[in-house]
Amino acid sequence: MISFNQPPYVEEGIDFIKQAIDAHKICGDGLFTKKCSKWMEERFKAQKVLLTTSGTTALDMAMLLCEFQSGDEVILPSYTFSSTATSAILGGAKLVFTDIRPDTMNIDETKIEAAITDKTKAIVVVHYAGVACEMDTIMDIAGRYGLKVIEDAAQGVMSSYKGKALGTIGDFGCYSFHETKNYSMGEGGAILINNPKYNMRAEILREKGTNRAEFLLGQVDKYTWVDFGDSYLPSDMNAAYLWSQLLHADEINQDRLASWNRYNKAFLPLEKAGLVELPVIPDECEHNAHMYYLKCKDIDERTKLIKFLKEKGVAAVFHYVPLHSAPAGKKFGRFAGEDEFTTKESERLVRLPMYYRLSEDDQKQVIESVLSFYNKLEG
Numbered sequence: 568m569i570s571f572n573q574p575p576y577v578e579e580g581i582d583f584i585k586q587a588i589d590a591h592k593i594c595g596d597g598l599f600t601k602k603c604s605k606w607m608e609e610r611f612k613a614q615k616v617l618l619t620t621s622g623t624t625a626l627d628m629a630m631l632l633c634e635f636q637s638g639d640e641v642i643l644p645s646y647t648f649s650s651t652a653t654s655a656i657l658g659g660a661k662l663v664f665t666d667i668r669p670d671t672m673n674i675d676e677t678k679i680e681a682a683i684t685d686k687t688k689a690i691v692v693v694h695y696a697g698v699a700c701e702m703d704t705i706m707d708i709a710g711r712y713g714l715k716v717i718e719d720a721a722q723g724v725m726s727s728y729k730g731k732a733l734g735t736i737g738d739f740g741c742y743s744f745h746e747t748k749n750y751s752m753g754e755g756g757a758i759l760i761n762n763p764k765y766n767m768r769a770e771i772l773r774e775k776g777t778n779r780a781e782f783l784l785g786q787v788d789k790y791t792w793v794d795f796g797d798s799y800l801p802s803d804m805n806a807a808y809l810w811s812q813l814l815h816a817d818e819i820n821q822d823r824l825a826s827w828n829r830y831n832k833a834f835l836p837l838e839k840a841g842l843v844e845l846p847v848i849p850d851e852c853e854h855n856a857h858m859y860y861l862k863c864k865d866i867d868e869r870t871k872l873i874k875f876l877k878e879k880g881v882a883a884v885f886h887y888v889p890l891h892s893a894p895a896g897k898k899f900g901r902f903a904g905e906d907e908f909t910t911k912e913s914e915r916l917v918r919l920p921m922y923y924r925l926s927e928d929d930q931k932q933v934i935e936s937v938l939s940f941y942n943k944l945e946g
Protein backbone atom coordinates (compact mmCIF):
# COMPACT_ATOMS: atom_id res chain seq x y z
CA MET A 568 0.00 0.00 0.00
CA ILE A 569 1.36 3.43 -0.88
CA SER A 570 0.77 5.42 2.26
CA PHE A 571 -0.91 8.77 2.19
CA ASN A 572 1.77 10.35 4.36
CA GLN A 573 5.20 9.52 5.75
CA PRO A 574 6.64 11.83 8.39
CA PRO A 575 9.71 13.70 7.18
CA TYR A 576 13.02 12.32 8.38
CA VAL A 577 16.62 13.23 7.67
CA GLU A 578 19.53 11.20 8.94
CA GLU A 579 21.05 13.76 11.33
CA GLY A 580 17.79 13.78 13.29
CA ILE A 581 18.81 10.93 15.53
CA ASP A 582 22.26 12.46 16.22
CA PHE A 583 20.72 15.74 17.27
CA ILE A 584 18.28 13.98 19.60
CA LYS A 585 21.24 12.18 21.15
CA GLN A 586 23.06 15.49 21.55
CA ALA A 587 20.09 16.91 23.43
CA ILE A 588 20.07 13.87 25.72
CA ASP A 589 23.85 13.99 26.25
CA ALA A 590 23.63 17.69 27.15
CA HIS A 591 21.24 16.73 29.98
CA LYS A 592 18.85 19.32 28.64
CA ILE A 593 15.67 17.84 27.23
CA CYS A 594 13.00 20.24 28.54
CA GLY A 595 11.98 23.34 26.65
CA ASP A 596 14.13 26.26 25.51
CA GLY A 597 17.31 24.24 25.14
CA LEU A 598 19.90 24.55 22.40
CA PHE A 599 17.77 23.10 19.58
CA THR A 600 14.66 25.07 20.47
CA LYS A 601 16.78 28.23 20.19
CA LYS A 602 18.38 27.12 16.92
CA CYS A 603 14.96 26.43 15.36
CA SER A 604 13.37 29.72 16.39
CA LYS A 605 16.41 31.76 15.35
CA TRP A 606 16.51 30.00 11.98
CA MET A 607 12.85 30.79 11.34
CA GLU A 608 13.24 34.41 12.45
CA GLU A 609 16.07 34.89 9.96
CA ARG A 610 14.71 32.83 7.09
CA PHE A 611 11.15 34.18 7.26
CA LYS A 612 12.10 37.71 8.42
CA ALA A 613 9.88 37.22 11.45
CA GLN A 614 10.06 39.61 14.38
CA LYS A 615 9.72 36.80 16.95
CA VAL A 616 9.20 33.05 16.69
CA LEU A 617 8.43 30.84 19.69
CA LEU A 618 8.17 27.08 19.39
CA THR A 619 5.02 25.57 20.87
CA THR A 620 3.74 22.08 21.64
CA SER A 621 1.49 22.07 18.56
CA GLY A 622 -0.05 24.16 15.83
CA THR A 623 -3.20 24.13 17.92
CA THR A 624 -1.48 25.62 20.98
CA ALA A 625 0.20 28.22 18.75
CA LEU A 626 -3.33 29.24 17.71
CA ASP A 627 -4.43 29.10 21.37
CA MET A 628 -1.65 31.53 22.25
CA ALA A 629 -2.54 33.89 19.40
CA MET A 630 -6.20 33.98 20.45
CA LEU A 631 -5.35 34.50 24.14
CA LEU A 632 -2.99 37.34 23.20
CA CYS A 633 -5.91 39.04 21.43
CA GLU A 634 -7.70 39.31 24.82
CA PHE A 635 -11.24 38.94 23.49
CA GLN A 636 -14.10 40.10 25.70
CA SER A 637 -17.37 38.27 26.17
CA GLY A 638 -19.50 38.52 23.03
CA ASP A 639 -16.58 39.30 20.71
CA GLU A 640 -16.65 37.59 17.33
CA VAL A 641 -13.99 36.19 15.06
CA ILE A 642 -14.46 35.51 11.37
CA LEU A 643 -13.00 32.30 9.99
CA PRO A 644 -13.59 29.92 7.09
CA SER A 645 -15.80 26.90 7.76
CA TYR A 646 -13.54 24.75 5.59
CA THR A 647 -10.69 24.15 8.05
CA PHE A 648 -9.41 21.90 10.81
CA SER A 649 -11.16 22.02 14.20
CA SER A 650 -8.11 23.68 15.84
CA THR A 651 -8.76 26.97 14.06
CA ALA A 652 -12.15 27.10 15.76
CA THR A 653 -11.40 25.60 19.20
CA SER A 654 -8.58 28.06 19.79
CA ALA A 655 -10.97 30.97 19.21
CA ILE A 656 -13.41 29.44 21.69
CA LEU A 657 -10.63 29.07 24.25
CA GLY A 658 -9.85 32.74 23.63
CA GLY A 659 -13.46 33.53 24.55
CA ALA A 660 -14.77 34.46 21.11
CA LYS A 661 -17.85 33.52 19.13
CA LEU A 662 -17.34 31.96 15.71
CA VAL A 663 -18.63 33.50 12.52
CA PHE A 664 -17.99 31.19 9.58
CA THR A 665 -17.70 32.52 6.05
CA ASP A 666 -17.53 30.93 2.63
CA ILE A 667 -14.43 29.90 0.67
CA ARG A 668 -13.28 30.58 -2.88
CA PRO A 669 -13.66 27.53 -5.11
CA ASP A 670 -10.25 28.01 -6.78
CA THR A 671 -7.90 27.96 -3.77
CA MET A 672 -10.34 26.67 -1.12
CA ASN A 673 -9.26 29.70 0.97
CA ILE A 674 -11.54 32.18 2.74
CA ASP A 675 -13.33 34.34 0.15
CA GLU A 676 -11.96 37.81 0.87
CA THR A 677 -14.88 39.42 -0.96
CA LYS A 678 -17.37 37.94 1.54
CA ILE A 679 -15.59 39.01 4.74
CA GLU A 680 -16.87 42.57 4.98
CA ALA A 681 -20.51 41.49 4.95
CA ALA A 682 -19.83 39.26 8.00
CA ILE A 683 -18.39 42.09 10.12
CA THR A 684 -20.53 43.34 13.01
CA ASP A 685 -19.76 45.79 15.83
CA LYS A 686 -18.65 42.72 17.84
CA THR A 687 -16.06 41.53 15.31
CA LYS A 688 -12.51 41.64 16.66
CA ALA A 689 -10.44 39.38 14.42
CA ILE A 690 -10.18 37.58 11.11
CA VAL A 691 -8.58 34.15 11.10
CA VAL A 692 -7.28 33.13 7.70
CA VAL A 693 -6.23 29.59 6.81
CA HIS A 694 -3.65 29.22 4.05
CA TYR A 695 -5.07 25.98 2.71
CA ALA A 696 -2.56 23.56 1.17
CA GLY A 697 0.17 26.14 1.77
CA VAL A 698 -1.35 28.51 -0.79
CA ALA A 699 -1.82 32.04 0.54
CA CYS A 700 -5.14 33.78 1.05
CA GLU A 701 -5.59 37.14 -0.71
CA MET A 702 -3.73 38.96 2.07
CA ASP A 703 -3.59 42.51 0.65
CA THR A 704 -7.37 42.69 0.55
CA ILE A 705 -7.73 41.04 3.97
CA MET A 706 -5.17 43.32 5.64
CA ASP A 707 -6.91 46.33 4.10
CA ILE A 708 -10.28 45.25 5.54
CA ALA A 709 -8.68 44.57 8.94
CA GLY A 710 -7.05 48.00 8.89
CA ARG A 711 -10.30 49.79 8.06
CA TYR A 712 -12.27 48.01 10.80
CA GLY A 713 -9.49 47.80 13.39
CA LEU A 714 -9.44 43.98 13.44
CA LYS A 715 -6.61 41.64 14.34
CA VAL A 716 -5.49 39.12 11.74
CA ILE A 717 -4.35 35.65 12.75
CA GLU A 718 -2.82 33.48 10.06
CA ASP A 719 -3.36 29.77 10.47
CA ALA A 720 -0.27 28.90 8.47
CA ALA A 721 -0.13 25.35 9.85
CA GLN A 722 0.26 24.11 6.26
CA GLY A 723 2.20 27.13 5.01
CA VAL A 724 5.76 26.78 6.29
CA MET A 725 8.12 27.93 3.47
CA SER A 726 5.26 29.40 1.41
CA SER A 727 4.99 33.08 0.60
CA TYR A 728 2.64 35.78 -0.64
CA LYS A 729 4.19 38.56 -2.74
CA GLY A 730 7.57 37.51 -1.36
CA LYS A 731 6.48 37.60 2.31
CA ALA A 732 6.62 34.37 4.31
CA LEU A 733 3.19 33.14 5.36
CA GLY A 734 2.71 33.78 9.05
CA THR A 735 4.52 37.13 8.94
CA ILE A 736 1.75 39.21 7.36
CA GLY A 737 -0.99 39.40 10.02
CA ASP A 738 -0.61 40.13 13.75
CA PHE A 739 0.17 36.50 14.51
CA GLY A 740 1.13 33.48 12.43
CA CYS A 741 0.80 29.86 13.53
CA TYR A 742 2.81 26.94 12.16
CA SER A 743 2.33 23.23 12.77
CA PHE A 744 5.10 20.64 12.97
CA HIS A 745 2.75 17.69 13.29
CA GLU A 746 3.92 14.54 11.52
CA THR A 747 1.52 15.23 8.65
CA LYS A 748 3.08 18.60 7.87
CA ASN A 749 6.05 19.46 5.63
CA TYR A 750 8.45 19.82 8.56
CA SER A 751 7.84 17.89 11.73
CA MET A 752 8.83 17.34 15.34
CA GLY A 753 6.20 14.66 15.96
CA GLU A 754 3.86 17.06 17.68
CA GLY A 755 4.80 20.73 17.71
CA GLY A 756 4.30 24.16 16.26
CA ALA A 757 5.37 27.78 16.42
CA ILE A 758 3.81 31.17 16.91
CA LEU A 759 5.12 34.09 14.88
CA ILE A 760 4.59 37.41 16.65
CA ASN A 761 4.71 40.28 14.23
CA ASN A 762 4.28 43.15 16.72
CA PRO A 763 6.96 43.32 19.45
CA LYS A 764 4.46 44.67 21.97
CA TYR A 765 3.21 41.08 22.46
CA ASN A 766 6.64 39.49 22.97
CA MET A 767 6.80 39.56 26.75
CA ARG A 768 3.15 38.62 27.30
CA ALA A 769 3.65 35.68 24.93
CA GLU A 770 6.68 34.43 26.87
CA ILE A 771 4.76 34.68 30.15
CA LEU A 772 1.76 32.89 28.66
CA ARG A 773 3.99 30.09 27.36
CA GLU A 774 5.93 29.75 30.63
CA LYS A 775 3.11 28.95 33.06
CA GLY A 776 2.46 32.62 33.84
CA THR A 777 5.97 33.32 35.08
CA ASN A 778 8.47 35.99 34.05
CA ARG A 779 11.17 33.37 33.48
CA ALA A 780 12.14 34.84 30.09
CA GLU A 781 12.72 38.31 31.54
CA PHE A 782 14.59 36.76 34.47
CA LEU A 783 16.91 34.83 32.15
CA LEU A 784 17.60 38.05 30.24
CA GLY A 785 18.54 39.73 33.54
CA GLN A 786 15.73 42.28 33.12
CA VAL A 787 14.18 41.41 36.49
CA ASP A 788 15.93 39.97 39.55
CA LYS A 789 13.00 37.90 40.77
CA TYR A 790 11.53 34.86 39.02
CA THR A 791 7.88 34.83 39.93
CA TRP A 792 4.29 34.22 38.87
CA VAL A 793 3.03 37.39 37.18
CA ASP A 794 -0.06 36.57 35.08
CA PHE A 795 -2.35 33.91 33.62
CA GLY A 796 -0.37 31.32 31.72
CA ASP A 797 -0.14 27.79 30.43
CA SER A 798 2.57 25.37 29.32
CA TYR A 799 3.31 25.61 25.62
CA LEU A 800 7.01 24.84 25.59
CA PRO A 801 7.99 21.73 23.59
CA SER A 802 10.79 19.36 24.59
CA ASP A 803 14.25 20.05 23.18
CA MET A 804 14.37 16.42 21.97
CA ASN A 805 11.53 17.20 19.61
CA ALA A 806 13.18 20.45 18.56
CA ALA A 807 16.34 18.46 17.76
CA TYR A 808 14.35 16.32 15.32
CA LEU A 809 12.90 19.45 13.69
CA TRP A 810 16.32 21.12 13.48
CA SER A 811 17.65 18.36 11.23
CA GLN A 812 14.88 19.16 8.73
CA LEU A 813 15.28 22.93 8.89
CA LEU A 814 18.91 22.41 7.86
CA HIS A 815 17.50 20.67 4.76
CA ALA A 816 14.47 22.90 4.34
CA ASP A 817 15.13 23.81 0.71
CA GLU A 818 15.89 20.25 -0.30
CA ILE A 819 12.65 19.02 1.33
CA ASN A 820 10.71 21.82 -0.33
CA GLN A 821 12.16 21.09 -3.76
CA ASP A 822 11.54 17.37 -3.43
CA ARG A 823 7.88 18.01 -2.60
CA LEU A 824 7.48 20.57 -5.38
CA ALA A 825 8.93 18.10 -7.89
CA SER A 826 6.31 15.51 -6.86
CA TRP A 827 3.58 18.14 -7.00
CA ASN A 828 4.61 19.20 -10.49
CA ARG A 829 4.72 15.59 -11.72
CA TYR A 830 1.16 15.08 -10.49
CA ASN A 831 -0.01 18.30 -12.04
CA LYS A 832 1.51 17.54 -15.42
CA ALA A 833 0.10 14.01 -15.44
CA PHE A 834 -3.44 15.15 -14.62
CA LEU A 835 -3.60 18.14 -16.96
CA PRO A 836 -5.22 16.04 -19.73
CA LEU A 837 -7.97 14.98 -17.28
CA GLU A 838 -8.67 18.62 -16.54
CA LYS A 839 -8.64 19.51 -20.23
CA ALA A 840 -11.17 16.74 -20.80
CA GLY A 841 -13.38 18.29 -18.12
CA LEU A 842 -13.14 15.24 -15.85
CA VAL A 843 -11.42 16.79 -12.80
CA GLU A 844 -10.28 20.14 -11.50
CA LEU A 845 -6.69 20.72 -10.40
CA PRO A 846 -5.35 23.02 -7.66
CA VAL A 847 -4.99 26.70 -8.55
CA ILE A 848 -1.90 28.66 -7.48
CA PRO A 849 -2.44 32.43 -7.87
CA ASP A 850 0.48 34.38 -9.38
CA GLU A 851 1.36 36.17 -6.14
CA CYS A 852 1.73 32.90 -4.21
CA GLU A 853 4.74 30.66 -3.92
CA HIS A 854 3.57 27.40 -2.43
CA ASN A 855 5.29 24.57 -0.57
CA ALA A 856 3.56 21.55 -2.12
CA HIS A 857 1.94 20.72 1.18
CA MET A 858 -0.86 18.89 -0.56
CA TYR A 859 -1.88 17.55 -3.93
CA TYR A 860 -5.58 17.27 -4.49
CA LEU A 861 -8.05 16.69 -7.28
CA LYS A 862 -11.64 17.76 -7.42
CA CYS A 863 -14.02 15.11 -8.73
CA LYS A 864 -17.43 15.72 -10.26
CA ASP A 865 -19.26 15.11 -6.98
CA ILE A 866 -19.18 13.17 -3.71
CA ASP A 867 -20.31 9.89 -5.34
CA GLU A 868 -17.51 9.95 -7.85
CA ARG A 869 -15.05 10.78 -5.07
CA THR A 870 -16.20 7.81 -2.98
CA LYS A 871 -15.76 5.53 -5.99
CA LEU A 872 -12.32 6.93 -6.78
CA ILE A 873 -11.06 6.47 -3.20
CA LYS A 874 -12.36 2.89 -3.19
CA PHE A 875 -10.80 2.17 -6.59
CA LEU A 876 -7.44 3.60 -5.48
CA LYS A 877 -7.51 1.50 -2.32
CA GLU A 878 -7.96 -1.63 -4.44
CA LYS A 879 -4.94 -0.53 -6.47
CA GLY A 880 -2.86 -0.14 -3.29
CA VAL A 881 -3.06 3.63 -3.07
CA ALA A 882 -4.19 5.45 0.08
CA ALA A 883 -6.12 8.60 -0.84
CA VAL A 884 -8.14 10.60 1.67
CA PHE A 885 -10.56 13.49 2.02
CA HIS A 886 -10.96 15.83 4.97
CA TYR A 887 -12.75 18.71 6.62
CA VAL A 888 -16.42 18.22 7.01
CA PRO A 889 -17.27 21.95 7.04
CA LEU A 890 -17.17 23.14 10.66
CA HIS A 891 -20.51 24.95 10.54
CA SER A 892 -22.24 21.64 9.82
CA ALA A 893 -20.41 19.77 12.62
CA PRO A 894 -22.08 19.38 16.05
CA ALA A 895 -19.64 21.75 17.80
CA GLY A 896 -19.78 24.23 14.95
CA LYS A 897 -23.54 24.56 15.42
CA LYS A 898 -23.08 25.04 19.14
CA PHE A 899 -20.33 27.67 19.01
CA GLY A 900 -20.88 29.51 15.77
CA ARG A 901 -23.00 30.63 12.88
CA PHE A 902 -22.48 30.88 9.14
CA ALA A 903 -22.61 34.41 7.75
CA GLY A 904 -24.02 34.73 4.26
CA GLU A 905 -24.60 31.86 1.87
CA ASP A 906 -22.72 28.55 1.77
CA GLU A 907 -22.15 28.77 -1.93
CA PHE A 908 -18.92 26.76 -2.18
CA THR A 909 -17.87 25.42 1.24
CA THR A 910 -20.00 22.27 1.29
CA LYS A 911 -20.11 21.67 -2.45
CA GLU A 912 -16.37 22.01 -3.04
CA SER A 913 -15.29 20.15 0.12
CA GLU A 914 -17.34 17.12 -0.95
CA ARG A 915 -15.47 16.84 -4.24
CA LEU A 916 -11.91 17.08 -2.97
CA VAL A 917 -9.59 14.08 -2.72
CA ARG A 918 -5.98 14.22 -1.49
CA LEU A 919 -3.31 12.01 -3.05
CA PRO A 920 -0.16 10.64 -1.36
CA MET A 921 2.31 13.48 -0.87
CA TYR A 922 5.39 13.46 1.32
CA TYR A 923 9.12 14.11 1.31
CA ARG A 924 10.86 11.32 -0.62
CA LEU A 925 7.75 9.95 -2.29
CA SER A 926 9.48 7.72 -4.84
CA GLU A 927 8.89 8.23 -8.54
CA ASP A 928 7.85 4.59 -8.87
CA ASP A 929 5.22 4.89 -6.19
CA GLN A 930 4.03 8.14 -7.65
CA LYS A 931 3.73 6.53 -11.06
CA GLN A 932 1.48 3.88 -9.54
CA VAL A 933 -0.73 6.60 -8.05
CA ILE A 934 -0.92 8.48 -11.33
CA GLU A 935 -1.66 5.38 -13.41
CA SER A 936 -4.36 4.30 -10.98
CA VAL A 937 -6.11 7.67 -11.18
CA LEU A 938 -5.83 7.72 -14.97
CA SER A 939 -7.22 4.20 -15.29
CA PHE A 940 -10.19 5.14 -13.08
CA TYR A 941 -11.08 7.96 -15.43
CA ASN A 942 -10.42 5.88 -18.55
CA LYS A 943 -12.88 3.31 -17.30
CA LEU A 944 -15.36 6.01 -16.42
CA GLU A 945 -15.19 7.37 -19.94
CA GLY A 946 -15.08 4.01 -21.73
Ligand SMILES: *Cc1c(COP(=O)(O)O)cnc(C)c1O
Pocket residue numbers: 621622623624647648650651693719721722742743744745754755756
Ligand atom coordinates in the same frame (compact mmCIF):
# COMPACT_ATOMS: atom_id res chain seq x y z
C1 LIG B 1 -2.52 20.71 11.19
C2 LIG B 1 -3.37 21.89 11.30
C3 LIG B 1 -3.63 22.51 12.53
C4 LIG B 1 -3.23 21.91 13.85
O1 LIG B 1 -1.87 21.68 14.01
P1 LIG B 1 -1.43 20.59 15.14
O2 LIG B 1 0.07 20.78 15.16
O3 LIG B 1 -1.84 19.26 14.67
O4 LIG B 1 -2.05 20.99 16.42
C5 LIG B 1 -4.37 23.67 12.54
N1 LIG B 1 -4.85 24.21 11.41
C6 LIG B 1 -4.64 23.64 10.20
C7 LIG B 1 -5.20 24.29 8.99
C8 LIG B 1 -3.91 22.46 10.11
O5 LIG B 1 -3.72 21.89 8.91
